Amino acid sequence: MRPLGNTGKGGRSCCLGLVAIALVIDPALSAPSPLAAAETDEFKVCADPNNLPFSNADGAGFENKLAELVAGELGKRVTYSWWAQRRGFVRSTLNAELCDAVMGVPVDYELVETTRPYYRSTYVFVSRAGRNLDVASIKDARLNDLKIGVHLIGSDGMNTPPSLALGQRNIVQNVVGYMIYGDYREPDPPARLMEAVEKGDIDIAAAWGPLAGYAAKISAVPLTVVPITDTEDFAPLRFQFDIALGVRKGDHALKARLDDILARKQPEIRALLESYGVPLVQASSRAAETGTR
Amino acid sequence: MYRSANARTELSQRNKPGAVPIRGAIAATFLGNDIRSRILLLGGAIALIATSAFAQTRAAPAGDSADLDALSRDQNQWVMAPRDYANTRFSGLDQINTGDVGQLHLEWMFSLGADRGQEAAPLIVNNTMYVVGPYAGPHPNQVFALDATTGDLKWSYAPKPDTAAQGVACCDVVTRGLAYDQGKVFLNTLDNYSVAIDGNTGRELWHTKLGDVNEGQTITMAPLVVKGKVLIGNSGGELGVRGWVTALDENTGQTIWRAYSTGPDSDVLIGSDFKPFYDWLKGKDLGVTSWPPDGWKTGGGTMWGWISYDPALNLIYYGSANPGPWNSNQRPGDNLWTTTVFARDADTGAARWALPLNPHDLFDHDEINENVLLDLEINGQVRKVLIHPARNGYMYVVDRATGEILSADAYDYITATKGIDLKTGRPVSNAEKAPALGKTVEDVCPAAPGAKDWQPTAWSPRTKLLYVPHQHLCMNFKASDVGYIAGTPFVGAAVDMYSGPGGYRGEFMAWDPVKRTKLWAIHENFPVWTGTLVTAGDVAFYGTLDRWFKAVDARNGTLLWQFRAGSGFVGQPVTYKGTDGAQYVAILSGVGGWPGAVAAAKIDPRVRNAALGFVGATQDLPAYSSGGSELLVFKLAGGQSGSVAPQPNPSHANGAQLETGNAPAR
Numbered sequence: 001m002r003p004l005g006n007t008g009k010g011g012r013s014c015c016l017g018l019v020a021i022a023l024v025i026d027p028a029l030s031a032p033s034p035l036a037a038a039e040t041d042e043f044k045v046c047a048d049p050n051n052l053p054f055s056n057a058d059g060a061g062f063e064n065k066l067a068e069l070v071a072g073e074l075g076k077r078v079t080y081s082w083w084a085q086r087r088g089f090v091r092s093t094l095n096a097e098l099c100d101a102v103m104g105v106p107v108d109y110e111l112v113e114t115t116r117p118y119y120r121s122t123y124v125f126v127s128r129a130g131r132n133l134d135v136a137s138i139k140d141a142r143l144n145d146l147k148i149g150v151h152l153i154g155s156d157g158m159n160t161p162p163s164l165a166l167g168q169r170n171i172v173q174n175v176v177g178y179m180i181y182g183d184y185r186e187p188d189p190p191a192r193l194m195e196a197v198e199k200g201d202i203d204i205a206a207a208w209g210p211l212a213g214y215a216a217k218i219s220a221v222p223l224t225v226v227p228i229t230d231t232e233d234f235a236p237l238r239f240q241f242d243i244a245l246g247v248r249k250g251d252h253a254l255k256a257r258l259d260d261i262l263a264r265k266q267p268e269i270r271a272l273l274e275s276y277g278v279p280l281v282q283a284s285s286r287a288a289e290t291g292t293r
Numbered sequence: 294m295y296r297s298a299n300a301r302t303e304l305s306q307r308n309k310p311g312a313v314p315i316r317g318a319i320a321a322t323f324l325g326n327d328i329r330s331r332i333l334l335l336g337g338a339i340a341l342i343a344t345s346a347f348a349q350t351r352a353a354p355a356g357d358s359a360d361l362d363a364l365s366r367d368q369n370q371w372v373m374a375p376r377d378y379a380n381t382r383f384s385g386l387d388q389i390n391t392g393d394v395g396q397l398h399l400e401w402m403f404s405l406g407a408d409r410g411q412e413a414a415p416l417i418v419n420n421t422m423y424v425v426g427p428y429a430g431p432h433p434n435q436v437f438a439l440d441a442t443t444g445d446l447k448w449s450y451a452p453k454p455d456t457a458a459q460g461v462a463c464c465d466v467v468t469r470g471l472a473y474d475q476g477k478v479f480l481n482t483l484d485n486y487s488v489a490i491d492g493n494t495g496r497e498l499w500h501t502k503l504g505d506v507n508e509g510q511t512i513t514m515a516p517l518v519v520k521g522k523v524l525i526g527n528s529g530g531e532l533g534v535r536g537w538v539t540a541l542d543e544n545t546g547q548t549i550w551r552a553y554s555t556g557p558d559s560d561v562l563i564g565s566d567f568k569p570f571y572d573w574l575k576g577k578d579l580g581v582t583s584w585p586p587d588g589w590k591t592g593g594g595t596m597w598g599w600i601s602y603d604p605a606l607n608l609i610y611y612g613s614a615n616p617g618p619w620n621s622n623q624r625p626g627d628n629l630w631t632t633t634v635f636a637r638d639a640d641t642g643a644a645r646w647a648l649p650l651n652p653h654d655l656f657d658h659d660e661i662n663e664n665v666l667l668d669l670e671i672n673g674q675v676r677k678v679l680i681h682p683a684r685n686g687y688m689y690v691v692d693r694a695t696g697e698i699l700s701a702d703a704y705d706y707i708t709a710t711k712g713i714d715l716k717t718g719r720p721v722s723n724a725e726k727a728p729a730l731g732k733t734v735e736d737v738c739p740a741a742p743g744a745k746d747w748q749p750t751a752w753s754p755r756t757k758l759l760y761v762p763h764q765h766l767c768m769n770f771k772a773s774d775v776g777y778i779a780g781t782p783f784v785g786a787a788v789d790m791y792s793g794p795g796g797y798r799g800e801f802m803a804w805d806p807v808k809r810t811k812l813w814a815i816h817e818n819f820p821v822w823t824g825t826l827v828t829a830g831d832v833a834f835y836g837t838l839d840r841w842f843k844a845v846d847a848r849n850g851t852l853l854w855q856f857r858a859g860s861g862f863v864g865q866p867v868t869y870k871g872t873d874g875a876q877y878v879a880i881l882s883g884v885g886g887w888p889g890a891v892a893a894a895k896i897d898p899r900v901r902n903a904a905l906g907f908v909g910a911t912q913d914l915p916a917y918s919s920g921g922s923e924l925l926v927f928k929l930a931g932g933q934s935g936s937v938a939p940q941p942n943p944s945h946a947n948g949a950q951l952e953t954g955n956a957p958a959r
Contacts, residue, residue, distance in 0.1 A: 054780040084461045085779050106775045106782040152591075153778050154531040154618045157728060157770060157786020167622035168730050172585040177619065179533035179591065180779045184461050184507035190779050208781045236731050236773050241782040 042079045043071035044100045046093035049082035052188045053214035053276045054104055062276045063103035073261045094248055105246040112246035115258045118269050121209035122227045122281045123162050123239040126197055129222035137230040138165050149193050149205040152177040161237040162206030176202055213277035240281055361474050362604055369870035374414035374470040374515040378602040379666040382751035383827050384868045388876035390830030394844045394853045395940050396930045401444035406430050408920030410885020413470040414865035417441045420872050424924055428466040428483035436480055442871035448495030455484045461506055470515035474543055479523050481512040487525055487541055501546035510534045517600040519639050522549055526596025530617040536595035550642035554594025554613040554630050555580045562642045569646050570696040571718045583627040593617035594631035598661025598747050608636045608645055610679055612660035627652035632660040646696030650683055655727055656709055657741040658684040663749045669807055680806055682750055682761055684743025687713055690806050702809045705744035706793045709737050733771045740768035740790045751825040756847050758803040760833045764820030765793040765800050801835050813850035813953040824865030836862025838884055839917040839947050850951050851942055858882040860921025875928045883921040
C-alpha cells in the first residue's frame with residue numbers, strides 16, 4: 001500500500017516530526033487534532049486510489065485533475081488520503097478529518113455539505129456500436145430478450161436505478177449483475193461491466209454515464225453510449241444526478257471558496273469532463289426528476 | 294494496495310518477530326518480577342493438575358469430540374464461546390448466587406487496546422483466559438492469554454493483517470470470539486484467515502486463507518471445533534459473497550468439506566440423506582431453481598453466527614443469512630437456502646434437513662441466530678428440540694431430528710408477517726408491509742436487525758427458562774435517499790428505525806418454551822446487544838449499551854446488582870472458577886457494531902438512517918458512551934460467598950423497567 005501522504009493528524013504544518021509520525025500511524029487511529037486547524041499549504045483530498053475515470057493513486061482520474069485545478073486556485077498543493085469509496089468512506093475519511101474535501105458526491109448527499117454541482121450526468125445504455133441496438137428507453141420491448149448487465153450495490157433496498165426499474169418490469173431472467181465493488185485487486189473494479197460489453201458477454205449494459213463514457217473513450221471496440229429515457233414512471237428512482245464537491249458539514253468557508261472556483265472555472269471543468277467522455281446533460285429536467293424530494 | 298495474494302509472503306509476514314509485543318514462554322518474559330513469577334508458577338502447577346484430571350477423556354481417539362465435550366462439562370471452565378455444544382450458556386457454578394451477587398466487585402481489568410465493538414466471549418481453559426480484540430488498533434484481531442485468576446499476561450499473538458483490507462471490508466470489524474481444542478486456540482481474522490495458535494506459548498501452528506477481503510468477504514463469527522474440525526462461516530452477503538460453512542482439519546488447516554448455502558445440491562452438500570420435513574423443500578437443485586438465472590452465484594446466505602452440535606445425533610446446526618445483493622423484486626423465488634436452519638452431518642457436512650425461515654426475504658432478516666439444543670417435555674412427550682429465537686420475531690421450537698416446527702410464537706411485536714403456518718413452515722406474508730419501489734411502507738416490525746440479532750440467549754435447566762437479550766424496533770421504508778458508492782449515485786431505501794410500542798428499544802426477557810409465554814421482561818432504553826449468561830446460582834447476566842452490566846434473579850427478573858463500566862456492552866458474559874477457588878464473571882466492555890446505528894435514534898428518535906449499511910459502526914451512543922476495550926473480571930468481595938448481610942435490591946439506575954406476569958409480546 002502506498003504510504004498515506006497525509007493522514008490529517010496534525011493541524012500544524014510547521015513540524016516535520018509530526019508528518020513523519022503520521023506516515024506510520026494507521027489512519028483509522030488518527031484522532032482529530034484538538035487544535036483548530038490553521039491554514040496550511042495543502043488542499044487535503046480523500047479519494048479512491050483505484051477507480052478510474054474518477055480517481056486513482058497515479059492521479060489519472062478527472063477528479064484528480066480537478067483537485068489539481070482547485071488546489072492551484074487556492075494557492076495550495078493537493079495531498080491525498082486514499083480509501084476505497086464504499087460504505088463508510090465519508091465516515092472514515094472526511095468526517096474523521098483525514099481531509100477537507102471529496103471530489104465527487106451527489107448534490108443532497110446527506111453525509112456531507114455539498115458545493116454547487118460541477119456536472120450533471122445520466123445513467124446510459126452502452127452496447128457495441130456494431131450491434132446497432134440504439135436502445136434508449138427503459139421501456140424498450142427488446143430489453144425483455146437482450147442479455148443486460150447492471151451494477152449491483154447491495155441489499156437493504158439499495159441498487160442502481162436501471163436494475164431496480166428492470167426488476168419492476170419483471171425483467172430479471174436475462175439480467176446479469178456485476179458488483180460495483182468487484183475484486184479490488186483488479187484495476188478499476190466497476191469497469192468489469194463495460195468490459196463485458198466489449199467482450200460480448202452481454203448485449204447491453206446500463207451504467208452510470210461517466211463509467212460508460214470513459215469506457216467508450218478507451219475501448220478498442222467501438223461502443224455506443226445512449227442516455228436512458230422514459231424513466232418518469234419509476235420515480236422516486238432517478239436516472240440523472242448533479243455531482244458536486246463535498247466538504248464536512250459546517251465547513252461553510254471552504255464550501256464558499258470552492259463554489260467560487262467551480263463557478264469561475266466552469267469552461268475548463270467542462271473541457272476536462274469531455275476529455276474523459278463524461279456524458280453531460282442539462283439540468284432543465286431536474287425539477288421533474290427530483291419532484292419527490 | 295493491489296498486492297496480489299501470495300501465501301508465502303503472508304506466512305513470512307505473519308511470523309515476523311517483533312510484530313508481537315509479548316510472545317513466547319511465560320517465564321522468559323516475566324521473570325523480572327519475583328512476585329509475579331511465583332504466582333505464575335503456582336498457576337502452572339494447578340494447570341498441570343487440572344490437565345491430569347482430564348486424562349481419561351484425553352485418552353479418546355484423536356480428533357474425537359469427546360475431549361472438548363467433556364471439558365465443556367467441567368463447570369469451572371468455559372471452553373467454547375457458547376459454553377457447551379448445546380449453546381446453553383449455562384454454568385453450574387453457584388458460589389455467586391441470588392443471595393450474594395450484590396457483593397460482586399471488580400477484581401481486575403485488562404485493556405485490549407482497540408476501541409471498537411467488543412463482541413467476543415473470553416475462553417477459560419485450565420486457568421488460562423484467551424481473549425481476542427476487534428479488527429482495529431495497532432494489532433487487529435490480537436489474541437491475549439492471561440492467567441484467569443490473577444490477570445497476568447502470559448502471551449499475545451498479533452496476526453499481520455492485509456493493509457489493503459482497510460476501507461475495503463464493509464462496516465463491521467467485530468469478532469465474536471475464539472475456539473479451543475487439544476491445546477490449540479483457533480482464531481478467525483476479519484481478513485479471512487483461520488489461524489491455529491499453541492495455547493501454551495502463543496506460537497502460530499498454521500494458518501489458512503479462506504477468502505479475499507478484496508472480493509468483499511470477511512469473517513466475524515467465533516469458530517466451533519467439532520470432532521477435530523474447525524467449523525467456520527463467512528460474512529459479506531451485501532457485497533455479493535456466496536455464503537458457506539467450511540470444516541478445517543484442526544491439525545493441518547486443510548479443508549475437509551465446504552457447504553454452500555446456495556447453488557446446486559452438490560455444492561450445498563444435499564444428497565440422498567437429505568430429508569426436509571416440508572414437501573416444498575423436496576426437489577433437485579432448489580438452491581439454483583429458486584433464483585433467477587445465476588442469482589445464486591452471488592446470493593448471500595453467509596454464516597456469521599452460531600453453530601451447535603448434538604453428539605448423539607452427530608448433527609451440527611446453524612442458520613444462514615439473508616439473500617443478496619439483489620433487491621427483492623430482482624430475485625423472484627424462494628432464494629434457497631438463505632435464511633435457513635441447516636442440520637448437517639458433523640463428519641461430512643452432508644445436509645440432513647433444512648428449514649428456510651424467511652423464503653424470499655424482504656426485510657434483511659438473517660437467521661444466523663443461535664440454535665439452543667434441549668430435550669423438552671412437550672404434550673407429555675420428551676422431544677429433542679432446538680430453539681431458534683429468530684430475527685423475524687418468532688420463537689421456533691423445532692424437532693431437531695426431523696426439522697419439523699413444533700411451535701413458533703411471536704416474542705416481540707410483529708407486523709411484517711401474520712404468523713407461521715405450521716403446515717408448511719412458512720411465514721404468512723403481510724402484503725401491506727412488503728417493500729415496493731416508490732412506496733413508503735410504515736411500521737414494519739421488527740426492523741431490519743430483527744427482534745433479535747446475533748446476541749445469544751442462555752438456557753437454565755433449573756428454571757427451564759430461556760433468557761433472551763433482544764431489540765424492540767420498528768422501521769419505515771422509503772426509497773428516497775441519495776447514495777453513492779464507487780463513483781456511482783443511486784436512490785436507496787431510507788430506513789427510519791424507532792422504538793416499538795411502549796417506547797423502549799430493547800428487552801431482556803425470560804421465555805418458557807413449553808408454555809410458550811414470556812414470564813418477565815426488563816424493558817431497556819437501548820437494544821440489548823450482549824450475550825447472556827445464567828448460572829446455577831439462579832443469576833442471569835447481561836449488559837447494556839449505556840454501560841451497565843447487570844445481574845438479575847433468573848426466577849423473576851429482579852435486579853440484584855449493577856456495575857457502570859467505561860464503555861457500553863456488546864460482549865458475552867462468561868463465568869469460571871479461579872485457582873483461588875473463587876467464582877469469576879468476565880465480560881468485555883466496548884461499544885460498537887450495528888447497535889451504534891439504532892442507538893443513534895436516542896438523539897432523535899426518528900432520525901433518518903441513510904440506508905442500513907451506511908449508518909455508523911463507530912459513532913455509537915455519543916451521549917452515553919464512547920468506545921472502549923476493557924476486559925472486566927468480577928468476583929465476590931472477600932473471595933468466597935459467606936455470611937453476607939442481606940441488602941435491599943437496587944433499582945435500575947438507567948430507568949429500565951421490569952414487567953412481570955406472562956407479559957404478552959407487545
